[in-house]
Amino acid sequence: MISSAFGGILAANRVVSEDIAKLIKKQNLFVEVIIAPDFTKKALEILKERKNCRILKWKNPVFPKRQIRTCFTGILSQDRDTQIEKETNFNTVTKRKPTEREKKGLLIAAVATKHLKSNSVALVKNGALLAMGCGQTSRVDALKQAINKAKKFRFSIKDAVLSSEAFFPFPDCVEIAGKAGISAIIQPGGSKNDEASVKMADKYKIAMVTTGFRHFKH
Template sequence: LFDKLNGKELSYNNLVDVDAAVNLMEEFRDAPPTFAVLKHTNVCGLATRDTVFDAWTDALAGDNISAFGGILISNTAIDLQTAEAIDKLFYEVLIAPDFDGDALEFLSKKKKRILLRLKQYPSRKHVFKSLLNGVVHQDADRKKATPSDLKTVTKLAPTPEQVEDLLFAEIIAKHLKSNTISIVKNKQLIGMGCGQTSRVDALKQAIDKAHFFGFDTKGAVMASDAFFPFPDCVEIAHTDGIDAVIQPGGSIKDQLSIDYCDQHGMAMVMTGVRHFRH
């Protein structure tokens, strides 16, 4: 899958993080230049832009604190300009489909820095987990929502631009530990909350992060990896200026959230697929 071009031996934790990074970026293999930053398998920065340099810049801007010591991955070859910008950050691993010659020479000056050339994406069909002195397995979560999969359940339909952001946010939520909320604006992750025991807490964490890093959430969209049992999350989102939501649906109380959105001019779409990553 890889050519290791530089750096120390990959540790167990490195390999787990690399696996998470590659599974995430596979979702963007055919997208314009996209860059992601992960920490402890969770994506904390992600952006799609016209150039790899701009994608890196905006991915890092999503959370430049968590990025320290993280795993970086690009779906586009790394050029020298991007390499020089990346070099300002301490990170464990950088993964890309290729490196320009001068970029590779520059990045290889730090001998312990791990540089991986991704030759192909793994065709993961199953997920295995060791527990209770045994191993369980399940089918991998490979479902990727498309515009035709989205069911608009509110009176107001999302705009084409919002649909793009909603699908972007849904991919992020899919790759974060549940309970999770991702907030996206203009194909940039601007706030995320993950691993929370309450979906409300995940949303509050996501909003707090967005504000802390200087983002305006007005006009942003949000994704939830599972349904809303109550309308509290859409109420909080509306108060903060978020105006479109993507979620799987399936709660017996879905209508409460739908009604709130209708009353406050928000768009909501449902995918019918719950991710709920553990």
């Protein structure tokens, strides 16, 4: 049995056209908020037929440069994570280099994990997010969560790419990824056991790149 998304938020990074609105209607997704830079007139007519759905148009937000976290004994003030990975940040550490298709997927996956609670991973294939695992005390658990979720929705993981927002302390995640058919990995690197993870990636012919930047959101 496949469970559906329920009571969520649908966000778009482009103008919602009539065709997109028709697809949303056809899928019969129950979303309480739809937000996008803009909507065409026809799209609005279709979307306004939905009951109890808030349609929002967003403007370019201005975020504060600092973030505040509270704790029992005070507060923590830290710089906002504004890092966005680019191909120029890629350092290929395995024998096989990522293909152009894999590079594009790795960049998307890296953006996803940046915004997930640690420990987190994301699986991407053909430009789409398949599944994510986040908020786990173990990176292995986060990866298993993502793989199980992708399988639950009958997504093929073969040749998907994987992003981890922090380094792999051990090669176990790479081994799990290899057995699942994942073809490329992006991660910060910097662990004492990096060499073991690289050897495991080479064993499964996985292309792995490191960026030298750790997101690790809490």
